[in-house]
Amino acid sequence: MTKDPVNQYPSQDGDGLSQSGQTQPKAKRWPMHLRILIGIGLGLAFGLSSSAGGWSSWVLDWVKPVGTVFVNLLKLVAIPLVLVSLVDGVTGLKDLRKLSSMGGRTLLIFLMTTVCAVSIGLVIVNLLRPGDYLSETKRDELRARFASASAGGLDKAEVFKEEGPLAAVINMVPENIFHALSHNSSMLQVVFFALFMGVAIMTLPASQTNLVRDLFGQLNRVILLMVDMIMVIAPAGVFALISSLIADFAGDNPWEAVELLGALSVYALTVVAGLIVMMLLVYATLLRLFGNCNPLEFFGIMSPAQLLAFSTSSSNATLPVNLECAEKLGVREEVRTFVLPLGATVNMDGTSLYQAVATVFIAQAFGHDLGWADQLTIVLTATLASIGSAGVPGAGMVMLVIVLQSVGLETAGIALIVAVDRILDMMRTVVNVTGDAMTAVLVNRWMGAKSTDKISEA
16 A cells, blocks of 8 residues: 555656656655645634635535545445455464454453543543533523434434343344445444454365455455545545534534533533543553554554544544554554454544543533442443444444433433534544554554564664
């Protein structure tokens, strides 16, 4: 895979040759993360201008579809990429014991970082107590205004709870692979099928499976090229996503949006502070101590995936780019194609931290004091819910309902945080995606790599 997808499309005729037949040097391109950052900045400015100018509806009608098409393209290649790259990676393993060892270590890291994320969220929200800053009048206003918006999460949570404690295991095994391939929410089922097929191919003699192995290898290269083509329009897609988000949030009255943000600013800053601690303290420490790599260089290489995660709020949509960044980090194919798709569905450190902060914030806003037993329940429930609800659409809201009910809080309190949920969703998705890549680096190191290419310390 190329470091910069855009460089694959030369401006000259033919294969990079001028009409005179001489090879022309390729023009320098700005790095992908810089182009995406420019798209975010321009989208923010354009969205605010459209809101102030009273033409937000025009932005939603004519600009937002560009962003929707961009996200749809990323999701279009996500499942085929997971299927073919995972089969291709597994069949490249020499020993099935490596697969089981890799899976055990991956799940252990996911579990430990999720518990750590929830604990950090609880510590920060108890220190800052953002719920004490929300007046009773503003609380009642938010509940009345956003009650209908929070109702959907309640229905999904009730359906999830009725499925039983082993529903996650049942849902992991597809009854129809074609149905799973046609639903992005069934990514975990696709991972299961790809692993199953890869193990079956490994079990047969190589002389009987050479054609199948070559087929998946060639398909993998084709889909990676499709990802590179899609990323050419990433700046425009990000611009459309950010500008339409601002137009949708602020409408034609930006001051109303400022008032909402002001009322919930302490809560939002509490969540952001927790996410920053998770990224810059926990992940950086794990990378330095156990990954044998420089965290600053890690974050630099990961910046395109992080910015895309911020723009799309979707781990699945970011998965193709995250796989590309993991390759640049030096993570081997069999590791990155196993860890990252699995992490996109079950590893949600940022979301789990957010659940902890939101639950205690709602309790504080309603004047309820949660004891240490209640907060331990939050740790356990949020950790389990992050795995069990992974395949449920709107998993973040479902998780929050389950956590609220576990400590006896009224679920209608979700209406208090709906106003800023979309913005915080963008930020916690960045942490989710970064956690997946961090785990891939650690597993790659622990599976025998002496160092991680390009980010190993001197």
